[in-house]
Amino acid sequence: MNPLYRKVEILHEDEDILLVNKPPRLLTLPDRFQPEKPNLYHFLQQTGRDIFMVHRLDRDTSGLLLVARNAQAHQRLSRAFEGREVRKIYLALLLGQIRPEQGTIDQPMAVHPSGDGRMIATSKGKPSVTRYTVIEMFRGFSWVEVMPETGRTHQIRVHLSWLGHPLAVDPLYGGGEGVYLSSFKSGYRPPSDHQEMPLIDRVPLHASRLEFEHPGTGVWMTAEAPLPKDLQAVLHQLRRWGK
Secondary structure, X not given: OOHHHHOOEEEEXXXXXXXXXXXXXXXXXXXXXXXXXXXXXXXXXHOOOOOEEOOOOOOOOEXXXXXXXXXXXXXXXXXXXXXXXXXXXXEEEEEOOOOOOEEEEEOOXXXXXXXOOOEEEOOOOEOOEEEEEEEEEEOOEEEEXXXXXXXXXXHHHHHHHHOOOOEOEOHHHOOEOOEOHHHOOXXXXXXXXXXXXXXXXXXXXXXXXXXXXXXOOOOEEEEEOOOOHHXXXXXXXXXXXXX
């Protein structure tokens, strides 16, 4: 079994839905050109469950995914996502100290004209709205709660970059290649015979919480996914040395 599959957590399961905590670096759906790459869809299929994917997370994004267990639940949840009836809350580590500490980014988005898979903020794009609230400030970084009201591809990454505060690790949209202890711990230098390793080297974005109406019972549900170890580790160091 691929080691990534061992990190998949089933947080809740009933006859209509699954709530899954996806680890970073695991695809949600099969890759179009390399379908053999590890992905959550194939893993859940191999467990013998009937599953219908309702939404997705980028490969490097960790966190909560809502999966339907039958066609009726899939239809109801798909309508809820399309109608913006599902509340999605993310946690993200950004470059810089974002001001104001609470705000709304109302900036249309479209596919980047380069055709390389990127998105771009442009007045000619589709309506896109993201709200954010700062949780903690560090020297050179902000830890924020982000609530996308629309569901455009790479929306959080594009909107925060447009605001001038890209995700701390995101070369595609202006972030760095990694977060290093030396970037915020005063006077720290790695040993001369060792290359400094990053505390985190993937997009520091976590789908933390979902709020939705259960497709079978109609009960309003709130589900949360714990932070993965890499984000816990970088936050521990920032709280220790980055104030």
